[in-house]
Amino acid sequence: MSGDAATLWPRVAEGLRRDLGVRTFDHWLKPVRFADYCSLSGVVTLETPSRFSANWINERFGDRLELAWRHHLPAVRSVLVRAGAASSERSVAAMTPAPSLPGLQPPSAMTPAAASPFDARLSFDRFVVARSNILAANAARRMAMAEVPQFNPLYLCSGTGQGKTHLLHAIAQSYAAIDPAATIILMSAEKFMLEFVGAMRGGDMMAFKTRLRAADLLLLDDLQFVIGKNSTQEELLHTIDDLMTAGKRLVVTADRPPAMLDGVEARLLSRLSGGLVADIEAPEDDLRERIIRQRLAAMPMVEVPDDVVAYLVKHFTRNIRELEGALNKLLAYAALTGARVDLTLAEDRLAENVRSARPRITIDEIQRAVCAHYRLDKAEMASKRRVRAVARPRQVAMYLAKELTPRSYPEIGRRFGGRDHSTVIHAVRTVEALRVTDSELDAEIAAIRRSLNS
Structure with missing residues (x-):
């Protein structure tokens, strides 16, 4: 099967070249090579010359790569881009999978290439805690402990880019370490909906129901995507009821509290509100600075002056994702051009990011x-x-x-x-x-x- 998948990569790459544009494709994806495909886990592994480019591609093009592969090979569930064999950093990069694999197979059934389908970068150790997120962070840690959680389900809500998905991956990884035999499924609510519709059309509802109800820990991201989808909500309600009755664990995220999810059935809202609803507020100045310092501490060869850090903290206030994206853009430009990172460079290269980062009206x-x-x-x-x-x-x-x-x-x-x-x-x-x-x-x-x- 790996050989068959290898023959598809040129077609996948050509489609990406058309969609992304020649310049972007040649700069980032042209050096990528096919490495492996595991039919059991559904993971495609690609290789690129450096750990830096692997991390950048995973972050910027991970979703696009998954969609492109699924167009040619529907069984693909995730795409991992890692540093190639020629890189001394391969052993580290191989621990950094793409972030959106929907489920975790028992370790005994997994190949070494797919030893952890969750993003190793999104761990509790790398989640910076402050007043704005301490309740959600502590509740997430409790959910990942061996003891039966006091609150179940756990409902995490915040605006985009505040750390909800980070906590989902952290919970999954920690719980998998505590109970290696546990069946853990992490998927977006949108993917839940698409798989549900696909199962109905394909007459495969029993397999869909069986897989989800076998989960010891189910983590659903971005629940707001099922708003107005009545049949999907009904199936989700039954899934939650079955899991709760069996004493299984459930974590859900959304961009607003349950009471504000207009278009969601009252019975579903009642189930979701029955545990703990934990808000993640907009990150305060201190948290944003600590996050930047943490990222830079992992890159000791990179020098970023204090005034550049202050510039990032001042202008990227809305969410952590925009803050990290701005930092990555600045460092990537400096690495690829040899430019020195200073305030002038930051103001020049991040001007458009600053304009788009201004708070949006709700x-x-x-x-x-x-x-x-x-x-x-x-x-x-x-x-x-x-x-x-x-x-x-x-x-x-x-x-x-x-x-x-x-x-x-x-x-x-x-x-x-x-x-x-x-x-x-x-x-x-x-x-x-x-x-x-x-x-x-x-x-x-x-x-x-x-x-x-x-």
């Missing part, structure tokens, strides 16, 4: 700002009242939600009391037309936007 913030301006209770945004004093501000909030956030019409409708997407479209068009003819309303909207931007 629907909740828009609703609060509109209600403050019109002196309404925020509950009116979701109410059924149609009096003009309520309906017009609600339309303004819907309009601003479409203008200032990336949310779709159905998503916006759900945040306004479960309204249909056509209602949101009508509100947006109404306000757009009124802004042309009603100068007072136009001024009010401008004032609300200023308050949001400030």
